[in-house]
Amino acid sequence: MTLPFRDINVQVSSDSYTFTSPSSPNAAALCIDRPTGDIRLTDASLVSKRGVSRVSSIAGILGMIRLSLDKYIIVITKAQPAGRLKGHMVYKIISTDIFPLRERQIRDPDEDKFLALVRAFLKSGPMYFSYDIDLTNSFQRQSQHDHTTPLWQRTDDRFFWNRFVQSDFINFRTRGGRGHPAPQPGIDPYILPVIFGVLEIRPTTFKNTPLTMILITRRSRHRGGTRYFTRGLDEEGHASNYNETEQIIILNDHGSGMGGFAGSGDMQSGKLGGFEGKETQVLSYVQTRGSVPVYWAEINSLKYTPKLQVRGIEAAYPAAKAHFDEQIRIYGDNYLVNLVNQKGREQRVKQAYEQMVEMLVSNPKESRQADQYTEEKFLTIEPGKPQQTFDRLHYVYFDYHAETKGLQMHRAQLLIDRLADALEKQQYFRAVDMPAASHIDDRLEVRNLQTSVVRTNCMDCLDRTNVVQSLLARHMLDRMFVDLGIMSRGSHFSDEDKQFYFLFRNMWADNADVVSKSYSGTGAMKTDVTRTGDRTRAGMLQDLNVAITRYCRNNFLDGPRQDAFDLFLGAYTPATANIGSSLIFADRRPVLIQSVPYIAAFSLLFAILGLFSSSASTLTMRLFVLFWLAVTAWCVSFVLNNGMLYVSWPKLNPRPWATEGYHETISKVRKDKIIGPLVARHERGLSTARYMNAEEGKKRIE
Known part of the structure; x- marks a missing residue:
């Protein structure tokens, strides 16, 4: 080897x-x-x-x-x-x-x-x-x-x-x-392979039983990028923000120490730190997450809630077919847990997902369940008579926000209860370590296999998804400890060992933060639920801070971040782009449009200086202050009404909706009574030719 x-x-x-x-x-x-x-x-x-x-x-x-x-x-x-x-x-x-x-x-x-x-x-x-x-x-x-x-x-x-x-x-x-x-x-x-994501290894004990708990999240290199610039599927069936998370328990872990082969063990004497004669057992449970598998996008325009665009379901069918064909081949049956809202702007994404599943499975049969909180507590789509590969898809919708409204976070457990039969059949991986002459060549003797996977998503596949994945992990860990004989059937490790439960919660919360930061630029929301098990007022204030930070980063900083993903992962190769020197990163907007935010800042500064001047009470100074406040208000209004011109867009692989939105907005600006006549009609702007070259270069790479 x-x-x-x-x-x-x-x-x-x-x-x-x-x-x-x-x-x-x-x-x-x-x-x-x-x-x-x-x-x-x-x-x-x-x-x-x-x-x-x-x-x-x-x-x-x-x-x-x-x-x-x-x-x-x-x-x-x-x-x-x-x-x-x-x-x-x-x-x-x-x-x-x-x-x-x-x-x-x-x-x-x-x-x-x-x-x-x-x-x-x-x-x-x-x-x-x-x-x-x-x-x-x-x-x-x-x-x-x-x-x-x-x-x-x-x-x-x-x-x-x-x-x-x-x-x-x-x-x-x-x-x-x-x-x-x-x-x-x-x-x-x-040649050294590297993963991107989360890897935490914690040697610990559960009820005085030594073990090592590991959490690994692997982010897919396909369709990598930032929150609003990579949504849904690409033409090859790769989902954005796709991650595989594996929770691992190793019992009698001879090599968990940081120092020698067995930590405190003595290899010369054959005493392996108290583990001698005991089998090393490996138990692991895998979950996945990925964006809703259709063609959709959220279009930044400086509004807090971006415009939602969902393309035709039929157009996305080949991509979704490729996506789930791979998922079924690798994991077996897929339980598709959808957590987006059933009302408001997210409804279109929910409906698109369900239409796609109904197109994929044979004779789809819907089943709805309501309660006092919502008309659609659960919605499941199952194949009528399994006849083909895609009949291994099982869609389960759960109205997360409606069910947990009013800090009722314990009601998220209803989803786990709904999946209980599927999780029982799903099982988990279990093996015994069979060391060879060299520990480098050791093997695993398989005792049990995980036969299916839960694929969870919300809009971002971050906050709601993190909470539900941690609940699934907790459910399966209960089962592992019962099967190992460490815990009696019907009990929960959260009650049996508070210190271990604290470790578990914080590992999953740390996982949520890292996954969220790589996609949205900030830590995750709702981590108070993961860390403490309850929704808290302090957690809600922290979520407000995260929401504001995400807004700023996603609108004003994510363009270069997306460019960096595209460059490192090969979605864009400079050598084949056929773009002239110094045109790639240049700001092609008309200078007057670029200057509006600066005019607003200087106008506000002049207004403040006027307010605090010694002659602030005179009529002339009041008019001076009012004039500059009016200029500031107009500039702010202009920026907000033409937000597409001020979003930080990716420059290497421009998004089609960015091109369309720019040209629509610049056409509107030309008609503006104040600034319109001053904007050159033939400004180069975001050249259509440059976008076409970039798209052609991307297709050649793919």
């Missing part, structure tokens, strides 16, 4: 970057020629030291990325241990460095902006890796894989976060390079 190198030295010279592993002197050295970027493997003992300007030690190679003028190598310079997962150390990426292949003498604004986006993305993203264990796959999928293959070849492509920036290395591995057109397995140890 080929595993990634734990230690890599990089030698920097004027003609190449050379990577070697000091602990594996017989392994081939990886050379990347400058400035061509050609990859080759050479004998490490023959690597020349002449011309080497510096030698650095790195934790791994994240990948290579081509921007508009040059290629860059991204390396991991610092990694922090996050804990041991079944004896294997897991690391969080703390810092990275970017090596250019060319030494640029002249600065290029676009190239510098591309680099700034990549650096900001690398700095903000929670990424994890391991040299020994595959973090992209759940334990159940790991148990079914061939462990003799290289680590990167066993990964789940959905969660191999740096797959695009590793493309050059993977292509070299499969096809070879210049002068060597053959597979090159020698590069395998240099």
Whole structure:
């Protein structure tokens, strides 16, 4: 089995970057020629030291990325241990460095902006890796894989976060390079898979029974992005904000310590910290979340509630079919829990989801249940007579907001009760560790398999989804502890061990915050429910703060964030965009429109200065203040009424609704009695040609 190198030295010279592993002197050295970027493997003992300007030690190679003028190598310079997962150390990426292949003498604004986006993305993203264990796959999928293959070849492509920036290395591995057109397995140890998301490992006890609790959330690299710029499905069936969350319990975990193989154990004497003679058991439960699987969008215009757009259900049918075909193939039956509101603006999204499910399943049968709170407490859609693959879809609607209104958060448990039979059949993964001669090659003897999955969503797949997923996890953990004989049937771990319950709640709340921040830019709402089990006034005030922060970030800051996702994940490649220099990031709005917010700020400043001046009571000064207040009010009104012109839109892969909305708004502005005549009729604006080029480039990539 080929595993990634734990230690890599990089030698920097004027003609190449050379990577070697000091602990594996017989392994081939990886050379990347400058400035061509050609990859080759050479004998490490023959690597020349002449011309080497510096030698650095790195934790791994994240990948290579081509921007508009040059290629860059991204390396991991610092990694922090996050804990041991079944004896294997897991690391969080703390810092990275970017090596250019060319030494640029002249600065290029676009190239510098591309680099700034990549650096900001690398700095903000929670990424994890391991040299020994595959973090992209759940334990159940790991148990079914061939462990003799290289680590990167066993990964789940959905969660191999740096797959695009590793493309050059993977292509070299499969096809070879210049002068060597053959597979090159020698590069395998240099390919390091990374996941993006959450990974918490907590050695603890439950009722004095030592165990390790782990929570892993893997974010899909497909359709990655920010809250309002990635909704629903793409044409390939990838859902936005798609995450797989795995809750793991390891009993008698011999390798949970941070120090040696068994923490406090003594390997020489064979005493494994009190675990001798006890089986190491692995129990895991997997859930998924993903955006409502139709074509839909929310269009920013500086209004707190964006405009909702839902495209034709028939048009999205092939994409939804591809999406659920993959979900069923990987997880088996899918229980689709929909938590959006049944009234108001969210109703259209709910109806679109239900129409899509009815198109997918055979002879759909609806069942409604009402109570004193709502006419539609539950709505289920099941196939009449299962005949085809998509009859493994089971739709369950739960009116979360209506049921929990008035701080009645305990009523969310009604959904778990409704799913009780499905959860009983679903089960969870359970296996016994079967250590081999080397603990690196250990195997799992499977005792039980999880046969289905719950796919939960609300509008953002964040706040309501987080609460419901934590309730499902708690329900399944009760069952695990009963099956292990640690707890009696009918009891709940929340009552049996308050300290463990506190740990459980906070791990799930931390998970909610990280998932939310990567998508919306802020922590999650309703985490008071997850942390304490109750809805609190303080939690509601915190949610207000989160809502205001989200509004500001999603309207004024998310454009560059979306560009960074598109750049790192390969949804946009600068080299194929065919866009002229210095046009990509330029603000193409008419100068007068750009200046309105600044005029508003200066007008307000003049008004305030007038109010506090010594002659504020004179008629002239009052008129002065009133004039500047009127200018301020007009500017604010103009910005709010033409919000599409002031949203921070992605520039690399412009959204179709942004293009349409811009042209509609600019046409309206031309008719404005005050500013209209001053706006040039032939301003370049957001050039339609540029949008077409960007879209064509994106399609070529896909």
